[in-house]
Amino acid sequence: MKIYIPEPIAEAGEKYLEFQGYEIFRGSGQTDRESLIRDIAECDAMILRTAKMDEEVLEDGKKLRIVARHGAGYDNLDVKAAKERGIITTYSPDTTALSVAEMTITLLLMLAKKVKRMETELRKDNFSYKFSHKGMDVSGKTLGIIGLGKIGKMVAKKAAIGLDMKVISYIPRPEGKEIPEYIKAVPLEQLLKESDFISLHVPGGAKNQNLIGKKELEQMKESAFLLNLSRGGVVNESEFAEAVRKKQIAGGALDVFAKEPPEITDDIFKLENVILTPHIGSNTEECMERIAMDVAKDVDLVLSGEDPRHPIRQ
CATH class of the missing domain: 3.40.50.720 (NAD(P)-binding Rossmann-like Domain)
Incomplete structure (x- = not known):
């Protein structure tokens, strides 16, 4: 055969x-x-x-x-x-859960420590850039996870136990579900308002298209970062780019796109505070x-x- x-x-x-x-x-x-x-x-x-x-x-x-x-x-x-x-x-x-979870933590730490920008400036021979642009420690910070399946739970474990982060999660129907003690279930609005980092791990499909758009981005902290390692289209990319450009949020990381490969002329590629990777979470x-x-x-x-x-x- x-x-x-x-x-x-x-x-x-x-x-x-x-x-x-x-x-x-x-x-x-x-x-x-x-x-x-x-x-x-x-x-x-x-x-x-x-x-x-x-x-x-x-x-x-x-x-x-x-x-x-x-x-x-x-x-x-x-x-x-x-x-x-x-x-x-x-x-x-x-x-795929292990690999995607590791990639999520990698991008989260890169955002927190400003790795992308620091490396770019060093290549420009701007060693002193670091003195006026400092990163942050993630210990004690709040990670909000949307999508608590295998990947979401693994990210939560690595963040809570490995990095000493506070982990909260939006779970639409928490009844009867096994939720580890280091994860606190909260309403979506609370997650958006309290999280320093928000990581998406939901399925694709019409149900979750534009799950995060202008309305949700406006509820996030100005210092918060958004990570999408789930499916393209879950984040409204143009509205996300606008929120970063207006400094409504600090930035983020996208590993997936509504159109793959994406158009590198899109506004999102012009943003310094956004890390973009070519769908390599499980690669x-x-x-x-x-x-x-x-x-x-x-x-x-x-x-x-x-x-x-x-x-x-x-």
């Missing part, structure tokens, strides 16, 4: 599939719609990374039995259309291997007539 992998995954995942007797098919290696439609026609399974799998593409996967999303999100996969065609969809929900060697093995095993299970471990349920 043939596994369609148009964008490379970690070698361990491909070797696992080949050992199980499957043929790895890369097609043209392109991810435009025409290429996907042409290449997917003879394949039994697909491991999907960044390509967009909509109804039209899925329609041409006549032999497809499974589309395995390489990652924890699946905004680029039309799950409903796949289900209507009897195609199983899976994802990898448990493999580590270890994480890529974990994901590749995770999705490869689900592909093998489905093609062997068994149930996958991580089906997408809607």
Whole structure:
């Protein structure tokens, strides 16, 4: 049987599939719609990374039995259309949390210590810049987390126990949920007003589009920073840029964008107090291997007539 992998995954995942007797098919290696439609026609399974799998593409996967999303999100996969065609969809929900949590803490500390600006000025031979521009200690500061799933909880643990931060979280329906003792559940308005750092870890989709916009930004402290390592579109980027430019908030960090890759001419790229990274929260060697093995095993299970471990349920 043939596994369609148009964008490379970690070698361990491909070797696992080949050992199980499957043929790895890369097609043209392109991810435009025409290429996907042409290449997917003879394949039994697909491991999907960044390509967009909509109804039209899925329609041409006549032999497809499974589309395995390489990652924890699946905004680029039309799950409903796949289900209507009897195609199983899976994802990898448990493999990215550690890497994204570490990246979140990295960016939080970079913002607090003004690392980006200090490094830029030093390269200009401006060693004395540091005397008039000081960073802050995060111990005792308040971190507000919106989205207390696996990643959010891991960020909270690292911040509270490792950095001695006060952690609060907005949890829409806290009833029956296990909330660690070092996290205090608060209303969203309170989180926005009290947090020195706000970190977003919510799913994508229409429900959370523009979750943070002009109204929410106006409620934040002037000294506060906003971090988005969840999904593009959760933060209204133009309104965020405006808030930073007007000094309504101190700055922030974005690892995800409404459009990827983003336009580097956008206003947000002109801001000194914002760190921008190209969706690399989970982009580590270890994480890529974990994901590749995770999705490869689900592909093998489905093609062997068994149930996958991580089906997408809607």
